[in-house]
Amino acid sequence: MLVVSLGGSPSQRSRSGVLLDRSRRWLQERGVEVVSYQVRDFPAEDLLHARFDSPKVVDLLQQIENADGLLIATPVYKASFSGALKTILDLLPERALSHKVVLPMATGGSIAHMLAVDYALKPVLSALKAQELLQGIFAVDSQIAYGEGSALAQLAPELEQRLDESLELFFSAMARRPRPLDPNLLNDRLLSARWSI
Numbered sequence: 584m585l586v587v588s589l590g591g592s593p594s595q596r597s598r599s600g601v602l603l604d605r606s607r608r609w610l611q612e613r614g615v616e617v618v619s620y621q622v623r624d625f626p627a628e629d630l631l632h633a634r635f636d637s638p639k640v641v642d643l644l645q646q647i648e649n650a651d652g653l654l655i656a657t658p659v660y661k662a663s664f665s666g667a668l669k670t671i672l673d674l675l676p677e678r679a680l681s682h683k684v685v686l687p688m689a690t691g692g693s694i695a696h697m698l699a700v701d702y703a704l705k706p707v708l709s710a711l712k713a714q715e716l717l718q719g720i721f722a723v724d725s726q727i728a729y730g731e732g733s734a735l736a737q738l739a740p741e742l743e744q745r746l747d748e749s750l751e752l753f754f755s756a757m758a759r760r761p762r763p764l765d766p767n768l769l770n771d772r773l774l775s776a777r778w779s780i
């Protein structure tokens with residue numbers, strides 16, 4: 584299984600990034616390959632000028648095409664998801680997420696914006712034709728404590744449990760998802776069906 588992880592925070596030290604790190608480790612322990620991208624890794628010029636042929640964007644798209652699922656995390660900015668993340672999503676073709684299972688996540692300073700994933704991020708993921716859009720995770724800043732030095736960040740037990748449950752659902756949804764049919768295979772099947780009639 585292959586999963587693409589996309590982080591939407593412009594900040595190097597990032598709580599939404601902690602959720603992605605945790606998820607990556609969880610999936611890798613179960614044998615899933617995880618390829619990670621952060622908005623900060625993309626050339627700002629390419630994003631601001633909407634360069635659809637940006638090598639970094641093309642690379643992301645190729646990985647998404649091969650992936651079973653997408654993990655996407657964002658900080659809540661102005662009651663929505665980060666603008667930096669939107670500049671990347673805008674460069675993906677309309678069906679970029681078809682056949683993919685998607686787990687969206689967000690962190691915010693206030694519980695008042697816990698629905699930002701539902702009313703802001705999910706409609707965009709639906710527009711990209713995500714096949715299965717899971718319920719998603721929202722965490723407030725107080726539930727994620729950065730570790731000192733190289734120590735791992737600590738999650739509040741309630742958040743840790745929710746995250747584990749969501750990852751279980753994500754993992755099983757990827758395992759049972761219908762694979763797109765290879766057009767060459769379809770041709771072969773049609774040909775052999777004709778001969779066997």
Ligand SMILES: Cc1cc2nc3c(=O)[nH]c(=O)nc-3n(C[C@H](O)[C@H](O)[C@H](O)COP(=O)(O)O)c2cc1C
Nearest residue numbers: 592597598599658659660661662690691692693696
């Ligand atoms: C520019 C900016 C706007 C923000 N707007 C909101 C907001 O509208 N609602 C909210 O709950 N938190 C808001 N926050 C707080 C962040 O969402 C929160 O600290 C988040 O965990 C940051 O994620 P990150 O560490 O991954 O960047 C804002 C923070 C910044 C820097």
